[in-house]
Amino acid sequence: GDSVTQMEGPVTLSEEAFLTINCTYTATGYPSLFWYVQYPGEGLQLLLKATKADDKGSNKGFEATYRKETTSFHLEKGSVQVSDSAVYFCALSYSGGYQKVTFGTGTKLQVIP
């Protein structure tokens, strides 16, 4: 079956540091890949997505590239801010039908001033 593996947290960084959160996946087909973010006390919201190999998703300074050869979708940001403190979820899903979404276990990021 499908699965998503994320690096364990929490990750603590100083403001303006470079961020990488690793995500690898196992898939039986050709899924779309996503990063969702959950700010404290809120539900998840889509941060970025990529629908096919070599696509790069980007939003709010975050980027992730769909790497089929390494089955990875690592999240990066060049300079984090305190406001980026949140839990980040990597996920995959397929188009159509039931559209089951497989989530990783989440990585908590804390950015300190």
Next chain:
Amino acid sequence: EADIYQTPRYLVIGTGKKITLECSQTMGHDKMYWYQQDPGMELHLIHYSYGVNSTEKGDLSSESTVSRIRTEHFPLTLESARPSHTSQYLCASSESGRTNEKLFFGSGTQLSVL
């Protein structure tokens, strides 16, 4: 952006009580979902629906039940709450169609059963 609403945000209730967690969306989405989020943050799908009168069990077995009588409404009910039901419950929805796979989440209900 999100037009999906959950009530209540927080609920503290005694063992044995019947509870209903409300979820409504105004986007006309056919697909709706309930996730249970444990303290370690992991998400578990407990129920989903393709549309009106369609409900299915998710990956994680749950004693809760759901109904989908109207497109916009997807309530979750626990007939007899227990401390093991204490968790965060997240409702989500998505459009039908092959190209849009984005999930929209509500803000969640934090349930505590004493």
